[in-house]
Amino acid sequence: xxxxxxxxxPKELFDRVHEWDALSGFVSQExxxxxxxxxxxxxxxxxxxxxxxxxRATGGFMFTAAQQAADQNLAAxxxxxxxxxxxxxxxxxxxPDAIDALLRLGEHAPVTVVLDEFSYLLDSVDGIASxxxxxxxxxxxxxxxxxxxxxxxxxxxxxxxxxxxxxxLRGRASLELLVHPLGYRDAxxxxxxxxxxxxxRINALVGGTPAYPAMSETAPHTLAEFDEWVVDRLxxxxxxxxxxxxxxxxxxxxxxxxxxxxxxxxAISRGAHRRSEIANALGRPDTALGHxxxxxxxxxxxxxxxxxxxxxxxxxRIWEPLIRFHQLVIVGNDAAFALRxxxxxxxxxxxxxxxxxxxxxxxxxAREWTQAHAAEQTLGGWPNQVRSAVIAxxxxxxxxxxxxxxxxxxxxxxxxxxxxxxxxxxxxxxGETELHRLRHxxxxxxxxxxxxxxxxxxxxxxxxxxxxxxLAAEDPGLELVDLERLYHGE
Numbered sequence: 001x002x003x004x005x006x007x008x009x010p011k012e013l014f015d016r017v018h019e020w021d022a023l024s025g026f027v028s029q030e031x032x033x034x035x036x037x038x039x040x041x042x043x044x045x046x047x048x049x050x051x052x053x054x055x056r057a058t059g060g061f062m063f064t065a066a067q068q069a070a071d072q073n074l075a076a077x078x079x080x081x082x083x084x085x086x087x088x089x090x091x092x093x094x095x096p097d098a099i100d101a102l103l104r105l106g107e108h109a110p111v112t113v114v115l116d117e118f119s120y121l122l123d124s125v126d127g128i129a130s131x132x133x134x135x136x137x138x139x140x141x142x143x144x145x146x147x148x149x150x151x152x153x154x155x156x157x158x159x160x161x162x163x164x165x166x167x168x169l170r171g172r173a174s175l176e177l178l179v180h181p182l183g184y185r186d187a188x189x190x191x192x193x194x195x196x197x198x199x200x201r202i203n204a205l206v207g208g209t210p211a212y213p214a215m216s217e218t219a220p221h222t223l224a225e226f227d228e229w230v231v232d233r234l235x236x237x238x239x240x241x242x243x244x245x246x247x248x249x250x251x252x253x254x255x256x257x258x259x260x261x262x263x264x265x266x267a268i269s270r271g272a273h274r275r276s277e278i279a280n281a282l283g284r285p286d287t288a289l290g291h292x293x294x295x296x297x298x299x300x301x302x303x304x305x306x307x308x309x310x311x312x313x314x315x316x317r318i319w320e321p322l323i324r325f326h327q328l329v330i331v332g333n334d335a336a337f338a339l340r341x342x343x344x345x346x347x348x349x350x351x352x353x354x355x356x357x358x359x360x361x362x363x364x365x366a367r368e369w370t371q372a373h374a375a376e377q378t379l380g381g382w383p384n385q386v387r388s389a390v391i392a393x394x395x396x397x398x399x400x401x402x403x404x405x406x407x408x409x410x411x412x413x414x415x416x417x418x419x420x421x422x423x424x425x426x427x428x429x430x431g432e433t434e435l436h437r438l439r440h441x442x443x444x445x446x447x448x449x450x451x452x453x454x455x456x457x458x459x460x461x462x463x464x465x466x467x468x469x470x471l472a473a474e475d476p477g478l479e480l481v482d483l484e485r486l487y488h489g490e
Contacts, residue, residue, distance in 0.1 A: 010053045014210070015186045016046070019179060023054050026175045027112045027148040034103055034142040036132075037175030039152040040159035042300055043251060044211035045179045047152055051114045060112025060148075061105055065120040073121060074098060095125055099135045106147030119153035119253075122162070133168035150175075156299050157254045180300075181320075182208035183372070184365050185487055191219050196483035198223050200461070204361035205234065206241070207321035215240050227346065235330070235342030242337075245326020252299045262327075264292050265318070268302060269327040271356065273315040308389035308405035308417075309446065315388075321361060328352050354425070358461070362425040363388070363403045365486060366459040370406050370421065375490040378479055379418045380455050385409050391444050400441050404457060417445060419479075421457030430458055431465040435478070453477055459486070 007024035009017070026037050041047055048064065055062040063080045065073050075091060077098055082089045085105075092098040105111045115121065121128050136142035136149075153159040163170050182190055187208035188199035198220060206212050213219055216239075220229040234241050255261050267281035275293065279286035293316060296302045303319040318324040329352070330337070333345050370379065371386040383406035390399040404421030422438050424430050438456050445454060458464070459481045464472075472478045481489075 034145040036173045037150045041179030043154045046210040058112045062114040064116040070124040103141040103145040106145040110146040118151040119155035119158045129168040196487040231342045269324045308387040359425040363423045366423045419455040423459040425461045430460040
């Protein structure tokens with residue numbers, strides 16, 4: 001039997017092509033039994049809107065739980081169910097009865113059934129995962145239902161555990177979808193930022209969370225409006241965006257000691273990237289940081305990055321830009337903000353913004369561009385790994401940092417380095433000095449990792465000198481990537 005066509009993506013839904021394709025494929029599958037899917041991600045990523053559009057497009061059912069007692073949620077579910085079915089309102093006898101009724105919606109044809117904020121139900125309803133497990137068994141309601149049941153939540157560790165270890169629903173799901181913030185190119189379009197420099201600055205401060213334009217109420221349309229927008233929307237205590245960097249951490253249910261986690265985030269934001277460096281900044285043994293680092297990584301506030309050539313030396317970076325902005329610009333300036341001196345704070349932090357926000361962020365975007373947008377002819381192949389690295393240099397008696405290492409790794413085959421790159425976010429155009437350094441670093445690469453000539457990538461926020469542009473025009477192994485190419489080219 002031919003598969004049903006995918007559900008058309010609503011025009012109201014911006015981007016989310018991958019997520020929509022995964023969801024529409026899940027609800028459209030020709031399977032004569034109930035199916036289970038899991039959707040999760042941090043708050044404000046648009047999960048509820050995405051699933052409400054799916055339910056509307058497919059004529060499906062959706063219930064959003066609240067942070068309240070189990071009986072209150074059961075009563076609310078009963079009312080929503082009977083409104084959906086047009087039946088006389090009646091209270092479900094219990095959660096097993098409610099789950100059975102939801103699966104009955106798919107008795108005759110596939111139907112989308114969404115339980116949003118499912119983590120609230122896990123917290124309040126005893127044994128709800130076991131109730132679902134039993135109901136989904138082929139010899140119970142699951143065998144006679146074609147319900148496409150989707151469980152969605154924002155408590156990321158809690159939701160991952162739904163399918164992990166010895167959990168009742170382990171092995172039951174055929175869809176597990178993590179909803180990320182928008183990529184930097186999509187975020188630029190979502191904010192309406194056509195100027196690459198403006199798009200870069202916005203993304204460096206607030207990232208790609210879809211809810212933030214609405215929470216900001218206004219958006220800068222030109223570079224001339226940017227500083228005023230930052231002061232009015234991000235550094236104004238009356239704006240919800242001013243508090244968001246604090247709320248992002250405190251709303252994570254996995255975090256029991258916010259002070260410790262804020263300290264870790266502050267240390268990483270200020271440039272402590274190795275575990276030992278973070279421990280030194282906090283005055284703690286590095287053995288005490290395994291758990292907080294693991295939790296912050298699991299909730300996608302930081303990322304653990306392996307060195308391209310030495311995997312035993314991971315570094316930690318801020319993954320959510322607003323966290324870095326909050327730690328470096330807002331924290332510690334309470335008195336100034338109380339006196340509405342946001343403009344003064346912003347001006348005083350110019351050097352910090354340049355070196356610790358714009359610099360690291362451009363490096364991250366350069367790696368993302370190399371992985372997701374660069375053409376194979378640009379890199380001399382397709383990389384399946386893009387990392388940074390530090391490589392030893394006897395001549396200079398120190399290690400050289402490499403911002404971008406594009407590699408191809410296959411099982412049982414030698415690692416192949418396709419390209420290396422250096423990133424400069426300063427106001428000065430990149431010239432021949434940076435090219436000479438990059439060529440020197442290329443000579444230091446392990447010989448077994450470079451069977452072919454390694455291409456050179458130079459990324460610059462301020463463009464390139466005429467002399468370097470002439471060299472690049474004559475050298476097919478050298479690529480110059482400015483903000484225009486970063487946002488629109490390959």
